[in-house]
Amino acid sequence: MAAVKQKIHVKKGDMVMVITGKDAGKKGKVLEVFPKKGRVVIEKVNIVKRHTKPSQSMPQGGIFEKEAPIASSNVMLYCTECNKVTRVSVKETEAGKVRVCKKCGVNLPDKK
Template structure:
């Protein structure tokens, strides 16, 4: 019996770290922010100023006081769209080739090249 070899799974997302996006679904709908980190395996992104969670931290040493820490929690990548700062509009993306033959991302509504 031959055993099947597993192919490595490659995850592709329409957004990258550093992109400016607008949230299109959920409690924070309409907010615009920059992507701080991306988790392709879970298809999640962390957007600056979106999905803020508070965490109560106990004091670690004696004499130290506890604190309340706020930080961004991940949201699903399908709930964000790329955002054009110039045109102030969210858009889907298309993959095209530039003059040099490189594959680049382009906003469909505005024709703006992202990469």
């Protein structure tokens, strides 16, 4: 069965808040998006320990902490203007389409 690319409601660089799971309530920036798997990697959220054997590049080896992907359905966009989680509306302007906060109506930054 081939992986189907899903529409993900957040982009790389967006501020999001985790709404369910062990990290519920945490906020962070989206570092990576995996549309085929429907998952996102968020800064300082879902930290896992990676046990690494010594190698040529890492002669010491050891235990490292890194962010693991979580389902995109478990996160919601966070508006920094109204300090709330929100859904996204798309409005047409002369410059093109822009994403807008549903609660306060402010344009969401399009950071990459």
